[in-house]
Amino acid sequence: MKTTRILQIGDVHLPEWTASETDIDTKDAEFSQEIIGDLKHSRLSQILKGINKTANSGTIDAVFLMGDLTSYGRNEFIAPAMDIFNTLLQDASSATRPEIYVVPGNHDVNRNDAQRLGTLGKFAHFREAAEGLGWSSPPVEGARCLKLGKGKTDSEPLPLILINSSIGSQSLHALAPSIENSVTESERGDGAPVKILSDSLINDGSETPDFGGATTTGHTLTEQRYRHLDTPYISKEAMANTIQAASSAKGSTILMCAHHNLLPQRVPRISPYAELLNGGHFRSALLDTNKNFIYLHGHIHDDPIEIIERPSAKIGDTRKCTIITISAPPIWKGYNEIALFHDQSGDVFLVRVTLYRLNPSGFISNFTDQDTRFIPLVGRSEMLVSNSANKLWEYVKQQTRSFPEIENSSSAPNGDELENTLMALFCGGFVDIKNLGLPRHRWRITALGGSH
Ligand SMILES: [Fe+2]
Structure with missing residues (x-):
């Protein structure tokens, strides 16, 4: 028996991360902006300190960064963001350094790179930055099928699959023609707002659809273009690699990591492709392998743990066909520690998620009952x-x-x-x-x- 411990870090969005929403009262516009800035900064530094402490506790086997290290493809911030984490996650004094894995997020894709370098070339910058630090090479086209805990001899290593779900970001190749035409037309460059959908698509002849008050007004042109070209999907290669690796895995549980969520998110986004284009197809394909998947993701700036299962495939209390999706919150809200408990044959029988979150007074807290979640995979027999x-x-x-x-x-x-x-x-x-x-x-x- 052994335990695999994982640190899961969500969206970073350097350099905006300190400006993100907090519960600091900012209603009084006369109040010193400098002091408000300091308060926000000190909250973020509490979280970074917590990450540093957890990562270097000597018990963490691997760290997973969920992507979106920067925003709007400003790739000059990608290497600095990785540098910050490289320092935080690997204390010089620590003898047991955790392995670091990262997947690209949609915000890590630069629009000019996408046009100039193409669907795969646009990730070169991201990949080189990670490899330059000695991190595991991030996935680009196909899935990266690895093993976690190879050094440990007491049981079979855990299959690990990394997927790049941002392959369609900032590219026109995955857009429907009607939307693609709308993009190219508006990008002739007079600063006019990008049309989110063509008139024929949003106007059914009766009245303008009500998007609950959320319109394109108020978004910068960069944001509009960004949302418009954010087309997440899992590539054919990545899907084939995943199914192949999962089907041939000896154990019943597989660890996966991608930036995007598999289920619709709580807060809808007003953009043509708000969810993974083939997320449903991918989910079904995973369930067809009759394995259990622990699927780590970020992207939604929320932290649900969701379970997708085929009850018909459940034998007694033992799960045979389940996807547990675990979302990391954005970094300014905290991070997760995930413990996988293995039985004598090496299979995972329990997933424990410890939620490290800032409490209102600005300290990281995790030692309360409601902050730990237990998801059993195996029943009592x-x-x-x-x-x-x-x-x-x-x-x-x-x-x-x-x-x-x-x-x-x-x-x-x-x-x-x-x-x-x-x-x-x-x-x-x-x-x-x-x-x-x-x-x-x-x-x-x-x-x-x-x-x-
Ligand atoms: Fe994202």
Whole structure:
């Protein structure tokens, strides 16, 4: 048994990141803008400090950056953003440096590069910046199918698939002809607003559609052009690579990472292609492989955890056909730590997501119950297979035990495996753990009767 720990960092948007919305009261326009700026800055620096601490705790195996390192394709900020994270994520003193992975976001694509260098060439800048720091090479056309935790010999490495969902960004090749014509016409360059849709598409002859007050007014020309040309999709190659790698994977769980979300987002965007063009097709193709996927993404500036499953493929309480999508918030709101608990065969039986968020007073907090989410992949029957789990359960059945008490008893497996085994028992409904969101020494473990 082992645990894989991952740090998930959402959209960065350098250099606007400090100007992003916060809950600082800015209603009084007379109040010093400098002080407001300082307050916002200090909140961001709390988060960066938190990332630094978590990344260098010695327990993180890999860090994933969800893309959108800059905004509107200003690629002069991409290398500086990566530099900042390279420093934050890899303390010189730390002996166990986590591997760093990054995927391109739509905002990382420069419009002139797209025209000049083409669909794939426009990512050269991004790729070179990441490779220059010794990070894992980001995906461009096909999927990057890798293994996580190769160095660890105690079990099969976890399949990892990185996907570039921003391949259509700032390109005309994926646009419908009616929209493409609208772009080229408006880009003759007199500064007139870009038409978001051609008149024939939005005007059905009755009245102008009501977009809930959201119109193109108020957006800069850059923003309008940007939204117009933001056409996310998964390339044919990436899809084929993913299905092939997933189908041939030994274990039942695959870790994936792409910038865009697979399900529609809560807040609709007024643009022709607000969602992944082939997201639904991709989801179905993933489910057809009969594997479980943990799909990490950013992009939506929100942090839902969503589960897509085929109930018919569920055997007992064990998931065989599930996609768990985990969204990282934008960096100014926090970050996620994800722990994957593996069983004896190496398969993942539990996903734990710890949400590090700024509390209103400006500090990173994670040690409260509501900030930890548990998503079990395996039901209770499998849990009894492990002798150590059984022994521990018998011990807890005698009376409620604290974590330190269990740790010092002869019934406990060593080190990390104790937490892992307790998680297995908790997940299977064999024990209840009070104070689960608090540090381990505060846990109180009670056996639940139940049948088995
Ligand atoms: Fe994005």
